[in-house]
Amino acid sequence: MPVTSVEKDLDQLAITIVADFAAPLRRLWDAYTDPRQIERFWGPPTYPATFLRHDALAGGRSVYSMTGPEGDVHYGCWDWTSADAPHTFEVLDRFSDAAGVPNPDLPTTRMDFVFEETSDGSRLKTTSHFDSLEQMQQLLEMGMLKGTREAMAQIDQVLADLAAFATERGAQAQILSDTQVRVARVIRGTVDQVWRAHNDATLMKQWLLGPDGWSMPVCEIATAVGDSYRYEWQREGGEERFGFTGELLESEEPYRAATTETMIGMDFPATLNEMTLTEVEGGTLLSLVITYANAEQRDAVLATGMTDGMETSYQRLEGLLQPTLA
Template structure:
């Protein structure tokens, strides 16, 4: 059990949890910043969490849902207030409605996560600041302390699984709910480099080449909200073409972008008959490079299965490997 102390201060309206680990600080930090890792311990074993968004930067937002073994559902969010890379972060933690909006009928809290190096590894001090004594007592009554103990008791297993989180693992895919998929990969390069590689047409043409033997003659990308994006590939003879068109919905350089995407062909150049997806890309600095997380929302489950069956993940991995070897290593 990693928790070594729990301190309640009714005068300061705080609940402080101290936990010690044999893993290095960097490993512990990365576990909290990677959605595929934090959801393995953010929530008790009987109420595991799924993160549909996790932006580890000031002004960012995290959304998660915990589905209980008893059929119960609990939704929550973090609003990221401050981040000191590798040392601490502060969030506003609260409950969410079914649509992801804050549930104002329930308390929200300020939480500070402080990561410290120790002789044996690392220490995490989590301090929760409540708005009133009534809110503190309400959440303690709801089992907050016991929930944190159960949740943090799972972290050691995650930290020991070093092979599950490392540069060179390749692109990994996880299905979320009925209509989403999350692809993630650690890319050997800085956040700024990976962002630029996704938004500079000259660089994009060097690594997003499509199938073997194809080129990318059309590459129009806009980082501005409302801007249009158009990409097109063709084979060597030029008698086969396809591409994607979409719009930039959100852009927070160099950490997050949200775009739409529809596939076009010469027979349907405006992609009027193609289903549209929403692609949310988040870039987070981690040990070994940048964690790229792409959450794709499809119009329905059938469309998701159809697109994934085309070998999309293999194509993404080939492109990311090319990005590392031909762009970032240059």
């Protein structure tokens, strides 16, 4: 059991939980900042979590759901107020709706996470701060401590699972909901390099090609929020051609970009694509959350082999980045 102490400070309106782990400091930090990993332990076993957004940096946001045994779904969000990798981060934890809009009728908790190296591995000290004794008591009555203990008991298993999150692992698609899919892949390169590779037309034409045998004759990049982009691919030696267009909705260089995406010449609903880049040990975690109009569209796109095409492109990208890292 990783939790070694729980301290309630009624004067300071705070609860501090200390947990020790037989894993390196960086491994523990990455478990909290990687959405694929934190969702395996943030909720207790009876209320597993799914992170729909996870921006592990100051000014970022996280949105997550927790699904109960009866199929009931509850949502929460974090506003990241500070982050100093791999030592500390602070968030405001709120109850919210599915879109991440906070519920003003339920308490907001300020949470400090402090990561320390120990002789046997690493230690995490989590302090939850409350606005009032009534708020503190309300959350305790809702089972906060029991749920936290059960949730943290799952962390050791996640930390030991090196294969599922290895740098060598290819792109993986995970269904998050009826309309959302997350494609994740660790790219061997820095956050700045991976961001530039998605925003430099010359580079994009070299790697964003999907399966072999295609070229990218059109690569018009959106450089500012509100701008449109247009990408087109053509089969080499043939007339077959397809492409996508859309609008840049958000851009937080070099960590996050959100765009719409519509297939040119097709009457399909536009998707929302949210890309987040996170520094992890061994490279940059690229997390792409795609929101479709419905489950039918989601399944139809996945059936095209989209993930395999993305993996081929990411392998090319790493080939471009490796000489610069040598």
